[in-house]
Amino acid sequence: MDRRSFLTFNSSRKAAPVKAARTFTGIAPYTGTWGTAQVVHLLKRAMFGAAPADVKHFAAMSMSQAVDALLVPNATTPAPPVNSYQTGSYVDPTGVVPGAPG
Numbered sequence: 660m661d662r663r664s665f666l667t668f669n670s671s672r673k674a675a676p677v678k679a680a681r682t683f684t685g686i687a688p689y690t691g692t693w694g695t696a697q698v699v700h701l702l703k704r705a706m707f708g709a710a711p712a713d714v715k716h717f718a719a720m721s722m723s724q725a726v727d728a729l730l731v732p733n734a735t736t737p738a739p740p741v742n743s744y745q746t747g748s749y750v751d752p753t754g755v756v757p758g759a760p761g
Contacts, residue, residue, distance in 0.1 A: 693722045705729045
C-alpha cells in the first residue's frame with residue numbers, strides 16, 4: 660500500500676458500513692446481601708466516600724430505599740438565605756431591607 664494514498668482523503672475509497680449489534684441481555688437486579696460492606700460500596704460509588712455517619716444512616720434503610728435516597732432529588736427546595744447583616748451600628752451598604760431574601 661502506498662503511504663501517500665493511505666494518508667490522503669480519497670473520495671473513491673469508502674469505509675465499509677458498520678452494523679451495530681444489539682444486545683439483548685439486561686442487568687439483573689442485585690439479590691445478594693445488604694450489609695455494611697455493600698452500603699460502603701454504594702456510598703463510595705454514589706458519593707465522595709463513606710463517612711461513618713452516612714454508613715449508619717443508609718444501613719438502617721433497605722437497599723431500594725438507600726438507592727432512591729441517593730438518586731431521587733428532594734422535592735422541596737430550601738428557602739433562600741435571609742439578609743441579616745445589619746447588626747448593631749452596622750448598616751448594610753447595599754440598601755437591602757433587613758429580613759429580605761438575599
